[in-house]
Amino acid sequence: MNLITATLRRMGLAVLTALLVISSFAVFAPSAAAAEYTIKMGTDRGMLAFEPAKLTVKVGDTVKFVNNRVPPHNVVFDSSKSANKAVAVKATHKQLMMSPGQSFEVSFADAEPGEYPFYCEPHRGAGMAGKIIVE
Numbered sequence: 001m002n003l004i005t006a007t008l009r010r011m012g013l014a015v016l017t018a019l020l021v022i023s024s025f026a027v028f029a030p031s032a033a034a035a036e037y038t039i040k041m042g043t044d045r046g047m048l049a050f051e052p053a054k055l056t057v058k059v060g061d062t063v064k065f066v067n068n069r070v071p072p073h074n075v076v077f078d079s080s081k082s083a084n085k086a087v088a089v090k091a092t093h094k095q096l097m098m099s100p101g102q103s104f105e106v107s108f109a110d111a112e113p114g115e116y117p118f119y120c121e122p123h124r125g126a127g128m129a130g131k132i133i134v135e
């Protein structure tokens, strides 16, 4: 009888510990998880455009630029027209991406809210431009 009680008590402790561990995860998980968005460079139909060309994100989010069709592409943020010049300079990826699937990420972790317009250097004349709005 004693043995059963002891076993039950031990099991109860294990369950309690597990619950504590699970609940602590819930407590420490960030309330609003940062999101990751994707912008394709060159549309699926082969147009010289970013897809989407306009994207609204929140401070803390990440935007992944993925090279898609009709490369080469790059991304230059217009620092003179951006909400924060330093963020625009840091986010700029001048190096041309030659093959589909190549990518790089831009973090808006400590970005000032506002607009961040960008364009693709080789296709700027063709209107390959976009804008990220940080809220």
Ligand SMILES: [Cu+2]
Residues within 6 Å of the ligand: 048, 072, 073, 074, 120, 121, 122, 123, 128
């Ligand atoms: Cu381009």
